[in-house]
Structure formats: C-alpha cells, structure tokens
Amino acid sequence: MKALAKTFVVVWLALVFVAAAIGAMLELGPAALDLRAPVTDHLTDTGVSHPVTAVLLNYRGYDTLLEIAVLLLALLGILAAGGAAGSAAPKAAHPMLQASARLAAPLMILVAVYLLWAGAFLPGGAFQAGAVLAAAAVLLHLVGLTRGWDSPRLRLRLGLAGGFALFLAVAAALLTQGALLGFPPAWAGELIMLIEAGLTVSLGLILAGFFLFLSRDLR
Incomplete structure (x- = not known):
C-alpha cells in the first residue's frame, strides 16, 4: 500500500x-534581442559558413566549453560513485544481430565523420558526431561484442579529457590575440575544425561512458 x-x-x-x-x-x-542579423552580417569573420556552428564556437564559445566540462564532470561523478568494478563478458545476442551490428558500426563511424566535416557549412558538428560514435559503441555492447567499461586506463582517460584539454589549449593560445576565444579570421576555420575533431572523440567516449560504465557487471 x-x-x-x-x-x-x-x-x-x-x-x-x-x-x-x-x-x-x-x-x-x-526574444528581447534578435541576433540573427548580426550573426549573418559577421558570418564571414567566423571561419565557418553555418550560423549555428558560428554561434556555438564564436559567440557562445564559453558556454560550449563549460558544457563539455559539465559532461566530463558528470562522468567523473559516475566513476567516483561507482567505485572499482570488473566487467564480465556480456551475454551474446543472436548471430544475425551481431552480424548486423558489425555492418552498422563502420557506417555509423562514417556518418560521424561526415557530421563533423559538414558542421562548418551544414547542420552537424561535434555534438552530433560524438552522439553517433557513442551509439555505435553502445550498439556493439548490447549485442555482446564488447564488454562494459571498468575503471578507465590511461588511453581511455586521455580520450575522455583530450577534447576538453585541446579546447582549453586553443583558448589559452588565443590570449595572445587579446581574448580567450577570439579566433583570428585567417585561422578561425582551421582552429574550429581542430577543436571540433577533438571534441567529437571525447564526446563520443563520454556519452558512451554514461552507459558502458553503468552497465559493467561485477564478477
């Protein structure tokens, strides 16, 4: 009752x-302030041709940086609360499902690479690409082809924190330009693509970790 x-x-x-x-x-x-016209007028100075990417990494760069930090801290909280655990071999799914997952995973990686590349001039970018990578990792685990993650080793730790560290490094290097995230127009496109590539890998691992660290089984 x-x-x-x-x-x-x-x-x-x-x-x-x-x-x-x-x-x-x-x-x-x-909205109290309509930013569509200012963003469009200054789009050529951002290094990208898609307004959403321009806003996220030029006009809202601090927000994007802190969003990555929040996701990383959330994952660290899961690891701290969960403690050390082993990961038993997952239960294997039907061979047909495993074969389908083996075919789907490379295609999902290809889609993630496309979303990363297209983010400069079409809808896409690091968050979308990272989500697709994470979905591929979770799919392989659900059909029994990969284990749940246990305590992260050095390479996984570097992958998880590497995108955020790269973002911070680029931001610190730009201090010589007079602003923390003030991209010089001549290098804005290359720097944004560098940041997006690093964030794609880290976001994929972080988002996958939310599931794979929680799915680990005690031996």
Missing part, C-alpha cells in the same frame, strides 16, 4: 512539473 502511495505521489508531482513547464513555454514572449 505504501509503495502504491509513493508511486501515486511521484506520478502526480511529475505531471504537475510537466504541466508547469508547458505553461511556462507557452507564455514565453518574443
């Missing part, structure tokens, strides 16, 4: 929260 009452209270509170969130979104007024 108590469990049923707790379930009812949780569901009721969740519905109230959803209703309040929907109400708040419906009451949103027009």
Whole structure:
C-alpha cells in the first residue's frame, strides 16, 4: 500500500512539473534581442559558413566549453560513485544481430565523420558526431561484442579529457590575440575544425561512458 502511495505521489508531482513547464513555454514572449542579423552580417569573420556552428564556437564559445566540462564532470561523478568494478563478458545476442551490428558500426563511424566535416557549412558538428560514435559503441555492447567499461586506463582517460584539454589549449593560445576565444579570421576555420575533431572523440567516449560504465557487471 505504501509503495502504491509513493508511486501515486511521484506520478502526480511529475505531471504537475510537466504541466508547469508547458505553461511556462507557452507564455514565453518574443526574444528581447534578435541576433540573427548580426550573426549573418559577421558570418564571414567566423571561419565557418553555418550560423549555428558560428554561434556555438564564436559567440557562445564559453558556454560550449563549460558544457563539455559539465559532461566530463558528470562522468567523473559516475566513476567516483561507482567505485572499482570488473566487467564480465556480456551475454551474446543472436548471430544475425551481431552480424548486423558489425555492418552498422563502420557506417555509423562514417556518418560521424561526415557530421563533423559538414558542421562548418551544414547542420552537424561535434555534438552530433560524438552522439553517433557513442551509439555505435553502445550498439556493439548490447549485442555482446564488447564488454562494459571498468575503471578507465590511461588511453581511455586521455580520450575522455583530450577534447576538453585541446579546447582549453586553443583558448589559452588565443590570449595572445587579446581574448580567450577570439579566433583570428585567417585561422578561425582551421582552429574550429581542430577543436571540433577533438571534441567529437571525447564526446563520443563520454556519452558512451554514461552507459558502458553503468552497465559493467561485477564478477
């Protein structure tokens, strides 16, 4: 009876929260500041030709840097709370599913590379590419082709933190230009692609880690 009452209270509170969130979104007024025109006018100085990428790494570079930091800290929290654990061999899926996953994983990696490359002038970029890489890793685990991750070794640690460290290094190097993330127009495109490439690898590992570190089985 108590469990049923707790379930009812949780569901009721969740519905109230959803209703309040929907109400708040419906009451949103027009944006106080429309940045579409300024972004379009200065797009040629950003080194990319897609406005979303320009905003994320030029006009909102600090936000993007901190978003990566939050994801990395969340994963570190999972590792700290979970402690050390081994990873037993996963239960193998049907051979047909495994064969399909083996075919799908390389295609997913190819899609991730395309999303990374296209992010400069089309919808895409590091976050989308990293999510596809993470999905490929999770898929291989779900069909029993890879183990859940245990305590990360040096190479995995470098991969997890490498994108954030590269972002910080580029930001620090740009201090000579007078701003932490003030990309010089002549090098903006190359620097953004360098940052995006590093973030793709790290984001893929971080997002996969949210699942694979939690799915590890005690021996």
